[in-house]
Amino acid sequence: MVYMSKALPKRSENYSEWYNEIVKRADLAENSAVRGCMVIKPYGFAIWEKMQRALDDMFKATGHQNAYFPLFVPRSFLEKEEEHAEGFAKECAVVTHYRLKANPDGKGLVVDPNAKLEEELIIRPTSETVIWSAYKNWIQSWRDLPILINQWANVVRWEMRTRIFLRTAEFLWQEGHTAHATEEEAVEETHKILGIYADFAEQWMAMPVVQGVKTASERFAGAEDTFCIEALMQDGKALQAGTSHFLGQNFARSFDVQFVNKENQLEYAWATSWGVSTRLMGALIMAHSDDNGLVLPPKLAPIQVVIVPIYRSPEDLAKISESIEPLIGALKTAGLAVKYDDSDNQRSGWKFAEYELRGVPVRLGIGMRDLENGTIEVARRDTLTKESRPIDLVSPDSFVAGIKSLLDEIQESIYDRALRFREENTFLVDTWDEFKEQIEKGGFIMAHWDGTAETEEKIKEETKATIRCIPLVSDEMAGKCVYSGKESAKRVLFARAY
């Protein structure tokens, strides 16, 4: 109903409609003909590529290498690690046949019943099992360790309800899978990656996160410990933005991956796995954007600076285009992603609105008046403010330096804003009544918990709030469980979550 209007739905009125519209209107992605799957459009994919590049560099810098493992997982592999199998069984797509044939009863194609697979192939919901079946052959001695592998891939989890970017049946991600000679080293790896994820979220996405460990009930199927980064979205719900798992020797046992240690004894290898997905796109949108559209952190924006000419005649446009050539060159030389939009099929006002919708951090507007005055209009997407700045169009280097520092300032500023939002929406809660009341309003709740799965479950049933994590950094002040009144060593993080 509001779709036709130029304005987006308001966050305050209908948050999920606002989210869906922003994804569509900013041209990030669309729903596909296949249920639960999305088409990521070029503009959206460009953001994902920037995320990939930054993360990939961080993985490489810490000694990891990329590789690729198959899409198909034999059923017998998935079965091997019992908890893992149980955890993923109910959301697997299964390949049972390898051939189609012409429909003998009419048009089209049907599955050829003679082409039934001896053993079903599961479309990977994650790759631990295929990878550890390969590692078995890669690992003989402690000298073969550690193995530090990452892969960029798609996975499929047959979700009952999907939401674009946040929970799709197929999604893109990276999954790291490492093997180590000692428990200490594997645990260290788990933490190292968690740190990388937190740095990426904060420094690139400008999204503050809480690092923590999951409770047993929220743990990855097959893990000893699951660490996570949790972010707070603008509607007060939590979003798990990345996970890093310490897998112990569970997969090594299941796949019989043993190595000879320095003492010439056989030992099972220690494992980790970790991943972030296209869900981060959803996080990015919900962390910063406003009722005018997307707000992108400069470091991840496919277009960092857009230049919009303001003119009447083709002659004016030609004059502007010629005058700003050195500027465009200088911006590019400075390493900035710049777009000069001289297209003639939309007017400047339309372009202003469009680039705001798409979240371009800085917009430069230049018209004939500016040419005369030696000025240019600089507009900030995050604050929606604009100012006229002087510019020497012949040698614009100092102006460009100013734009560069403005982009840094924007990156910092949207992080600060998100951090302030999280601080203002994190509540210390000590009574059950207060808990029930606050959870309705949203936000992070720091409360004491007695450590039992029963209490955790009861709280979830009564309030839909889950323990997002037990924060790694917190003041270790003992208290009483907000639900049961029993002893508690420290507060944990509760929220309703995506």
Add this chain to the structure above:
RNA sequence: CGGGGCGUAGCGCAGUCUGGUAGCGCGCACGGUUCGGGACCGUGAGGUCGGAGGUUCGAAUCCUCUCGCCCCGACCA
């Protein structure tokens, strides 16, 4: 799988109750006037009304079957 809703032009919708030449807005094409925050006027193109069957002189509209999508719940990065 349970409970709701919807399939009509590229997109968003009206028309269905009460059967009678398939419409509106946006977008698109062309021409003109405009142009410092989503311009306006004129002309035009574009539809197996999700699919199949039935009732009828006549079906987008009534009946039967069927396919698909969306929202709410149970599952989850």
